[in-house]
Every structure is written in structure tokens, then in C-alpha cells.
Amino acid sequence: DAGITQSPRHKVTETGTPVTLRCHQTENHRYMYWYRQDPGHGLRLIHYSYGVKDTDKGEVSDGYSVSRSKTEDFLLTLESATSSQTSVYFCAISETTGFGELFFGEGSRLTVL
Amino acid sequence: GDSVTQMEGPVTLSEEAFLTINCTYTATGYPSLFWYVQYPGEGLQLLLKATKADDKGSNKGFEATYRKETTSFHLEKGSVQVSDSAVYFCALSDQRNGNQFYFGTGTSLTVIP
Numbered sequence A: 001d002a003g004i005t006q007s008p009r010h011k012v013t014e015t016g017t018p019v020t021l022r023c024h025q026t027e028n029h030r031y032m033y034w035y036r037q038d039p040g041h042g043l044r045l046i047h048y049s050y051g052v053k054d055t056d057k058g059e060v061s062d063g064y065s066v067s068r069s070k071t072e073d074f075l076l077t078l079e080s081a082t083s084s085q086t087s088v089y090f091c092a093i094s095e096t097t098g099f100g101e102l103f104f105g106e107g108s109r110l111t112v113l
Numbered sequence B: 001g002d003s004v005t006q007m008e009g010p011v012t013l014s015e016e017a018f019l020t021i022n023c024t025y026t027a028t029g030y031p032s033l034f035w036y037v038q039y040p041g042e043g044l045q046l047l048l049k050a051t052k053a054d055d056k057g058s059n060k061g062f063e064a065t066y067r068k069e070t071t072s073f074h075l076e077k078g079s080v081q082v083s084d085s086a087v088y089f090c091a092l093s094d095q096r097n098g099n100q101f102y103f104g105t106g107t108s109l110t111v112i113p
Helices: none
Strands: A004-007 A010-013 A019-025 A031-038 A042-051 A054-057 A065-070 A073-078 A087-094 A108-112 B003-006 B011-014 B019-021 B023-026 B032-038 B044-050 B056-059 B062-065 B075-077 B086-093 B101-103 B107-112
Touching: A004 A087, A010 A019, A019 A031, A019 A087, A019 A108, A031 A073, A042 A065, A042 A073, A042 B101, A054 A065, A073 A087, B003 B086, B003 B101, B011 B019, B019 B107, B023 B032, B023 B086, B032 B062, B044 B062
Parallel strands: A010 A108, B011 B107
Antiparallel strands: A004 A019, A019 A073, A031 A042, A031 A087, A042 A054, A065 A073, A087 A108, B003 B023, B019 B075, B032 B044, B032 B086, B044 B056, B056 B062, B062 B075, B086 B101, B086 B107
């Protein structure tokens, strides 16, 4: 199994509070991704990174920011959580793009009350 | 833009039945195609992939053929088992679109003894 750890695995928070989810990898893969999974929508890309301090937006980036100061860590921050951000968040990594395989973490379930 | 459409579920089959999950795609370039599987409480994991037209991906008795003429990548298995119960996601990655992965909405499969 690819070495991907997400933390926290479960979090309940209140509307308006900041939340940071962490993804840590031990594979030294270049590419890292944050997805959210919602019923009826499948997985949607929030942000991704193609190297240290190199990030770009995905299709549902509003309300989220990311940072990658080290190869192994990719942080997803909700500056002011809203109920619409209640979801399961998955981190994924890949060594290459296109033909390469995505390896997923186990997910972080976030509930915003 | 790139997108993936897969048949909606849920799908319920008896053990040893034949499985087909339909997947069609839209892409501007020449994508790679994937099937991912998600078991309860886990992240997604790669089931099989195909990188060019007419390629057949196969794994664990599952197969899918990359059909460029019909823009399809249908998943099939000749005899399902209870342990195949999971959610299946079709996905594509297109080098012409920044190598981002696009996922379908997922199809839930339940196999009953």
C-alpha cells in the first residue's frame, strides 16, 4: 500500500471556524491532489500540486486554499467552514501524470454544523 | 471539457451473475482510461487501466476495453462474488488537459449470496 496518511480522519466543526486537513506521503511522489466526494457527484478535484510550492486550482476550489512547503505534506485549509463543505475529503498522490496511477488516502470525513 | 458518464446505480446482483457497468467519456485529446474501486470505509484503488484505443485492461476477473469509436470503457466481469460489493468509478486522464483526472459519479454494486 502506498504510504499516504490523512489527518484528522473525522472532524466535526461549526460554521465559520477554520479547518486544516493534512495529507502526508512517504512515497516521494511529485503530484498531490485533494478531492471531495459527495453523493451524486463522485469525486471532484479541489486543488492539486505538481511540486513544492507549486499548486493549481481544480473544478471546486472556491472556499479552499492549499499549501505544500515540503514534498511529503499537502495541506487543505477551509478558512471559514460552511455546511456545504460537509464532505469526505480524499488526498491522492501520483508519481507521473497521464498514464500514471493515483494512490488514495483513506479519507477525512468533515461535518460542518 | 473532459468528462465521464457512467451508469447510475445501485446495482444488485446474485453471486455468479454477469456484471456490466457502462462508462462513456468525452475528451479533447487522447486520454488514458481507468476503473477504480472503493470498498466500504476505504479510499479508491486502481482496478484496471488502458492507455490507448483497443487496449484491454484486466484485473481480478474484471475487464474493460478502450473503444475510441464509441468513446466507451465498459467494465465487465463474468461471475461476480460477494467480495466484489463496492463502488466502482470510471475515470480519465488527458495529457492535453493538464493531466487532471476526471471521475464519473460512481456505481454502487451489491452482490448477494
